[in-house]
Amino acid sequence: MDASRTRVFRAAAPATALACSALLIAGCSAAGSGGGARGAAEGGAVRAAAPRAADDLQSDYQRVIKDVLPSVVQIQAGDSLGSGVVYDGEGHVVTNAHVVGDGRSFRVTTAHSEEPLDATLVSSYPQQDLAVIKLDKVPRGVKAASFGDSSKVEVGQIVLAMGSPLGLSSSVTQGIVSATGRTVTEGRSGGGTGATIGNMVQTSAAINPGNSGGALVGLDSRVIGIPTLAATDPGLPDSAAPGIGFAIPASMVRTVADQIIAKGRVTDSGRAALGITVRTVVNDSYRPAGAAVVEVSDDGAAKKAGLRPGDVITGVGDARITTVTSLAEALAPLEPGDRTKVTYTRGGDEHSAEVTLGEQ
Template identity: 75%
Template sequence: MAPSRTRTRTRALSRRYAPTLVCPLVLLGGCTGSDPSPQAGGSPTPQAATPSPSPATATDLQSEYQKVIRNVLPSVVQIQAGNSLGSGVVYDGRGDIVTNAHVVGNSQTFKVTTANSRTALTARLVSSYPDQDLAVIRLEKVPKGLKAAVFGDSAKVEVGQIVLAMGSPLGLSSSVTQGIVSATGRTVSEGGTTGATIANMVQTSAAINPGNSGGALVNLDSEVIGIPTLAAIDPELGNSAAPGIGFAIPASTVKTIADQIVRTGRVTVSGRAALDITGRTVVNSSYQPVGVTVVEVKSGGAAARAGLRTGDIITRLGDTDVTTITSLAEALARDKPGQRTTVTYTRNGNSTTTEVTLGEQ
C-alpha cells in the first residue's frame, strides 16, 4: 500500500500519484464473544438489550456536524495552480492561506475561490517548504468577511475522535466527508516531487480524494487538527484507492512552519533532526537494499562530529534498521535536533556503533 498525493489535475481527474508507504493492506475479520455462563441449577442470566440510539441522539449529532461545517467551511478555499486544483485553509485575517507544497508546485500566482464566492481571487506565493510539504500563499486583495480558521492542539488528538475532511476533491469545492481518527504518530514518506518524510501524521478514515490536499481535517470543536495530504492506494488492486486510509499533517507542524513563513518569508527552524550528510541507497549483488552510503559529510555537522566519513555505509540509527535513504529519513523524522542516539555503520567491512548528537535540518 502506498500513499497518493491528493492534488487534482483538471485534465485527468482520476490520476493519482503513488509514492511509497509502508505496510500491505490487510483485511481483518470480526470476533465473537462468549455466552454468559448459566447460574448453578438455573437458566442463563438475562442480558439487558443495548438500547438503539434515540432519534434525539441522531438529531443532536447531525446538528453538531452542521454547526462545524458552518463554522469552518468558510475558511476552506479552492486553489488553482496552473492546470491543477487543490485546497487551502485561511490562516489569518491578512489573507494568508496555508496549503501543501505539492499543491503550489512551481507556480508563483494562483486563483483562489472561497466557499462564499464564485469569483476567483488572485494570490501569490509567500514561500514553500517541501521538506514538510507545506506552503503559504497570500491574497492580493482581502475580501470582506474573510474568516481565518482556528487551529487546534494536535497533541490532544485521540484515536476514535470524529473528524470531518473539507476541501475540493475532484474540483468539487466545499465538499465534506466524515470519519474518525484511525491512528496518530504515523511517519509517512511521500516520494513524488517533494520526497518529504513527515512524522506524527494523523491517519483518518474520512475519505481523502484528489483535490483534498491542503484542505482541513476538523474536529467537532470546529478546530483544524490537520491538513489532509495523502490518500493510500493499493498496488495489488491496480493502484486503486484503499478506502478509509488517509493522512493529514498535524496542526502543530502546520503552525510551526506557517508562522515562520508568514513572519519572515522563510523557514529558519525546522524542528527536524539531521545527520548532516548526503547519502544514497546501497544494494547488494541481488539488488536488495542494505544501507545508506555516505556521499558527503557536512563539515562540523552531526555525522562529522561522530566520526563518520565518506564511503561509510549506515545500517542502523538508534533502534531502527536502515536499508534505504527513505528508511533513514523516516528514522530521523521520529527524532529531535540535539537528541543523542547511536549510529551503526560499516567501514572497510567492519561494523562500528558510535554515539551521535543529531543536528537540525
C-alpha cells in the same frame, strides 16, 4: 512507513454489533426474571434515545461545517487544483507544497465567492510539504480557521475532512482518527515532493486528489491537520486504499506557517538531521543494503561523531537502514538535540557511534 506499501485489512465483526448483541441478551434476562414491564420501559427509553443521539451528532456535524467551511478554499495552480485553509485575517492561506508546485501566482475560490481571487506565493517548504500563499484582497465572508493542539488528538476521535476532492469545491467527508504518530514518505509521482513526514495523523475520512491542503477538523471546530496523502493499494498501484489517509498535524503547520509569515522562510524546521548527503547502495544480490555517505557537512552531527564519506549507514537506533528513504523515516520521529546510535560499515567492518542530532 511508505504509504505506497500500506495494506488494508477488513475487520471480522464491528464492535458496535457485539455491543448490541450484549444489550439484547441483557434485556431478555431482565424480562425472564419478572421485570417485564420495567424491561419494556427501559427498551423504549433506549429506542427513544437513539434518534436523539443521531440528531445531536448531525447537529454537531452541521455546526462544524458552518464554522469551518468558510475558512477552506480551492486553489488553482496552473492546470491542477488543490485546497487550502485561511490562516489569518491578512489573507494568508496554508496549503501543501505539492499543491503550489513551482507556481508563483494562483487563483483561489472561497466557499462564498463566485469569481476566483488572485493570490501569490509567500514561501514553500517541500521538506514538510507545506506552503503559504496570500490573497491579494481579502473578501467579506472569509475568516481564519482555528487550529487545535495536536498533542490532544486521540484515536477514535470523530473528524471531518474539508476541501475540493476531484475539483468538487466545499466538499466534506467524515471519519475518525485511525492512528497518530505515523511516519509517511510521499512519492514523487503526481507532483509529490518525496518528503518523509513524521507524526502524521491517520484518518478514515476520505482523502482524494484535490483534498490536499484542506482541513481535517474535530467536532470542536478546530483544525487538527492538513490532509496530504492517501495510501495506495499495493495490489492496484494506481488506486487509493479506501479509508487510509494522512494529515500533517496542526502543531507542525503552525510552526512552519508562522515562520514563513514572519520571516519569509523556515529558519527552525524542528526536523532532526545527521548533516550528510547519502545514496542507496545494493549488495551482491542487488538488494538495498544501506545508505552510503556521499558528503558530510563541516558542522553537521555526523562529522562530529566521526562519520565520513564512504561509510554505509545500516542502522539508526533500533531501525534497520537499507535505503535513503528508510534513513529519512528513522530520523523523522526524532528531534534536534536527541542522541541516538548510528551503526555503519567502513571498509567492510561494522562500527557504531553515539550521535547528537542536528537540524535539517
